[in-house]
Amino acid sequence: xxxxxxxxxxxxxxxxxxxxxxxxxxxxxxxxxxxxxxxxxxxxxxxxxxxxxxxxxxxxxxxxxxxxxxxxxxxxxxxxxxxxxxxxxxxxxxxxxxxxxxxxxxxxxxxxxxxxxxxxxxxxxxxxxxxxxxxxxxxxxxxxxxxxxxxxxxxxxxxxxxxxxxxxxxxxxxxxxxxxxxxxxxxxxxxxxxxxxxxxxxxxxxxxxxxxxxxxxxxxxxxxxxxxxxxxxxxxxxxxxxxxxxxxxxxxxxxxxxxxxxxxxxxxxxxxxxxxxxxxxxxxxxxxxxxxxxxxxxxxxxxxxxxxxxxxxxxxxxxxxxxxxxxxxxxxxxx
Amino acid sequence: xxxxxxxxxxxxxxxxxxxxxxxxxxxxxxxxxxxxxxxxxxxxxxxxxxxxxxxxxxxxxxxxxxxxxxxxxxxxxxxxxxxxxxxxxxxxxxxxxxxxxxxxxxxxxxxxxxxxxxxxxxxxxxxxxxxxxxxxxxxxxxxxxxxxxxxxxxxxxxxxxxxxxxxxxxxxxxxxxxxxxxxxxxxxxxxxxxxxxxxxxxxxxxxxxxxxxxxxxxxxxxxxxxxxxxxxxxxxxxxxxxxxxxxxxxxxxxxxxxxxxxxxxxxxxxxxxxxxxxxxxxxxxxxxxxxxxxxxxxxxxxxxxxxxxxxxxxxxxxxxxxxxxxxxxxxxxxxxx
Numbered sequence: 047x048x049x050x051x052x053x054x055x056x057x058x059x060x061x062x063x064x065x066x067x068x069x070x071x072x073x074x075x076x077x078x079x080x081x082x083x084x085x086x087x088x089x090x091x092x093x094x095x096x097x098x099x100x101x102x103x104x105x106x107x108x109x110x111x112x113x114x115x116x117x118x119x120x121x122x123x124x125x126x127x128x129x130x131x132x133x134x135x136x137x138x139x140x141x142x143x144x145x146x147x148x149x150x151x152x153x154x155x156x157x158x159x160x161x162x163x164x165x166x167x168x169x170x171x172x173x174x175x176x177x178x179x180x181x182x183x184x185x186x187x188x189x190x191x192x193x194x195x196x197x198x199x200x201x202x203x204x205x206x207x208x209x210x211x212x213x214x215x216x217x218x219x220x221x222x223x224x225x226x227x228x229x230x231x232x233x234x235x236x237x238x239x240x241x242x243x244x245x246x247x248x249x250x251x252x253x254x255x256x257x258x259x260x261x262x263x264x265x266x267x268x269x270x271x272x273x274x275x276x277x278x279x280x281x282x283x284x285x286x287x288x289x290x291x292x293x294x295x296x297x298x299x300x301x302x303x304x305x306x307x308x309x310x311x312x313x314x315x316x317x318x319x320x321x322x323x324x325x326x327x328x329x330x331x332x333x334x335x336x337x338x339x340x341x342x343x344x345x346x347x348x349x350x351x352x353x354x355x356x357x358x359x360x361x362x363x364x365x366x367x368x369x370x371x372x373x374x375x376x377x378x379x380x381x
Numbered sequence: 382x383x384x385x386x387x388x389x390x391x392x393x394x395x396x397x398x399x400x401x402x403x404x405x406x407x408x409x410x411x412x413x414x415x416x417x418x419x420x421x422x423x424x425x426x427x428x429x430x431x432x433x434x435x436x437x438x439x440x441x442x443x444x445x446x447x448x449x450x451x452x453x454x455x456x457x458x459x460x461x462x463x464x465x466x467x468x469x470x471x472x473x474x475x476x477x478x479x480x481x482x483x484x485x486x487x488x489x490x491x492x493x494x495x496x497x498x499x500x501x502x503x504x505x506x507x508x509x510x511x512x513x514x515x516x517x518x519x520x521x522x523x524x525x526x527x528x529x530x531x532x533x534x535x536x537x538x539x540x541x542x543x544x545x546x547x548x549x550x551x552x553x554x555x556x557x558x559x560x561x562x563x564x565x566x567x568x569x570x571x572x573x574x575x576x577x578x579x580x581x582x583x584x585x586x587x588x589x590x591x592x593x594x595x596x597x598x599x600x601x602x603x604x605x606x607x608x609x610x611x612x613x614x615x616x617x618x619x620x621x622x623x624x625x626x627x628x629x630x631x632x633x634x635x636x637x638x639x640x641x642x643x644x645x646x647x648x649x650x651x652x653x654x655x656x657x658x659x660x661x662x663x664x665x666x667x668x669x670x671x672x673x674x675x676x677x678x679x680x681x682x683x684x685x686x687x688x689x690x691x692x693x694x695x696x697x698x699x700x701x702x703x704x705x706x707x708x709x710x711x712x713x714x715x716x717x718x
Contacts, residue, residue: 055394058394058398059394059397059398059401062398062401062402062404062405063401065405066401066404066405066408069405069408069409122490143602143603143608144603144690144692146602146687146690147581147602147603147690147692148581148692150581150583150690151483151486151487151581151582154483154486154487154490154584155483155486155487157490158486158489158490246479246480246482246483247483248482249486265716267479267697267718268475268476268697268718270701271698271699271700271701271702272699272701272702272705272712273475273699273702273711273712273716273718274712274716274718289712291701291704291705292701352716353716354478354716354717354718357476357478357479357482357718358697359476359479359480359694359695359697360694360695360697361692361693361694361695362692362693362694362695364603364604364691364692364693365606366606366607366608367606368605368606368607368625368626369606369607369608369625374607374625375607375608375609375623379600379608379609379611379685379686379687380686380687381602381603381608381609381687381690
């Protein structure tokens with residue numbers, strides 16, 4: 047019985063074919079073999095036209111190699127897009143020596159963000175020429191408002207009394223302006239963000255908030271006496287609590303810089319404002335948000351609230367001892 | 382008859398085996414050769430490369446329109462803009478990432494800017510490395526630790542020891558080494574500016590300093606215990622300095638208040654900052670060997686406008702964080718702040 051010989055014969059027949067089939071599967075042998083037959087002239091002409099592309103973007107077997115190097119283009123601000131939702135940034139500001147510096151570097155940041163509308167609200171009786179001129183020179187798309195906080199609500203000197211909410215009237219004025227300017231039925235997509243003038247914002251943050259459907263949230267650095275405060279996100283991607291030490295049982299234990307609201311929601315609930323009186327320290331944000339959303343509706347951003355994209359920096363008050371009582375420097379020079 | 386049949390079968394087998402072996406070898410040889418991508422009939426790849434080509438074309442267009450938009454600023458200059466080399470010393474602390482982030486956002490608006498970041502550290506940290514890579518700027522990343530006796534301790538007031546000396550000197554050293562190797566030698570166009578990472582810079586200051594021939598100066602806001610310090614200009618020349626603190630210094634300027642032309646830096650290879658200089662004399666220790674007061678070029682409208690501010694950032698309060706860490710419940714250190 048020549049069994050062994052038979053088996054050997056079968057193996058020798060089958061082996062090359064299996065090898066061939068596996069190799070066939072893997073790569074581009076089939077088209078190559080097919081092309082050799084046809085006229086190579088036509089193909090070469092095509093290849094010449096796309097030669098540039100193919101050298102850089104040559105598709106290897108599976109994925110495209112990323113060789114695009116984007117050179118920065120110095121247009122400021124970026125051209126308006128019809129597709130991107132507008133980000134309305136509400137910034138309350140007040141006169142003090144570092145004001146122009148703060149607004150300058152804030153503007154330098156905003157000039158990188160497409161479709162940005164800056165609503166700057168001054169805490170003053172009249173719009174100051176300093177801010178007016180600054181806004182005009184930046185070239186940004188802006189709205190300049192002002193409302194003066196009555197003296198009994200204002201912070202007295204240096205006291206950091208958290209019971210007096212700073213910037214509240216200014217933010218409410220901006221919300222009212224938005225409601226008066228935009229029709230609830232219009233299709234203009236917009237996101238509202240409250241940005242204080244001394245914080246630091248990464249450019250990535252603005253792209254994260256652009257996809258907000260109702261209210262989106264993310265971590266903020268240097269608040270609440272911690273490295274950062276952040277919402278607690280469960281495995282299903284829903285916010286279920288707040289990772290803070292200072293009163294984590296607030297309805298929304300989040301800083302002003304830690305959330306953004308879709309404009310449609312603002313227009314849909316025209317009675318929602320920041321509460322002015324009788325607000326406990328740290329409850330300002332909750333006073334607005336609880337009228338707009340529930341915890342379940344919050345959308346966590348920044349990689350499920352694991353990345354820091356905004357820092358609650360504070361600028362030191364400059365020491366002006368050498369000015370003396372009468373002022374040493376020329377008051378006409380604007381700082 | 383049977384043997385002949387058998388023979389025929391054997392030859393058939395052998396022939397078949399040889400043919401299939403040859404075919405396999407041929408196919409394997411083809412595998413080793415270069416992939417001719419344009420022959421792929423994969424529509425997705427084609428559209429992606431087409432879109433990329435479009436993107437490049439549009440960017441070219443934008444750049445061209447940007448160039449024509451500023452004809453009044455650069456009238457028919459065949460040579461490119463002089464490069465501004467910004468030397469920034471930095472050190473690790475809580476607000477470092479925030480400061481460098483907003484600084485990079487300002488620099489991103491300035492064309493022909495080369496950022497030289499020098500870390501006060503024995504090695505390059507991943508935080509700064511990643512930040513620089515993502516910034517999109519042209520940069521050089523260096524590091525130079527401060528000597529132990531000169532290092533500020535936890536409770537020291539900010540004016541106690543001069544800061545950033547070794548780092549700025551290292552930046553100068555690298556710049557000199559790098560530029561020496563370039564064609565043009567000591568006649569290269571460029572400006573060197575020392576920018577601390579917590580100050581605030583307007584975009585105009587960079588345009589003011591770009592055409593520095595030797596050393597240019599301008600006012601600085603919120604420094605020296607006053608709203609601003611500035612050189613006093615009469616007849617287009619600096620005659621004295623308006624400052625509230627020790628105006629008798631040779632150059633009572635802040636680090637952010639002057640820029641030096643690259644030529645001057647290269648020709649004076651020994652000029653650097655003296656860490657042993659008394660308080661407030663750091664800038665003078667550098668400028669003294671380079672220029673005299675009447676050679677200074679006043680900028681910012683004859684030193685009447687404030688275009689840079691000496692802001693300082695508060696140290697964030699970490700009381701709760703420290704309490705938590707004592708309990709072992711501190712925030713996740715893997716999250717970079």
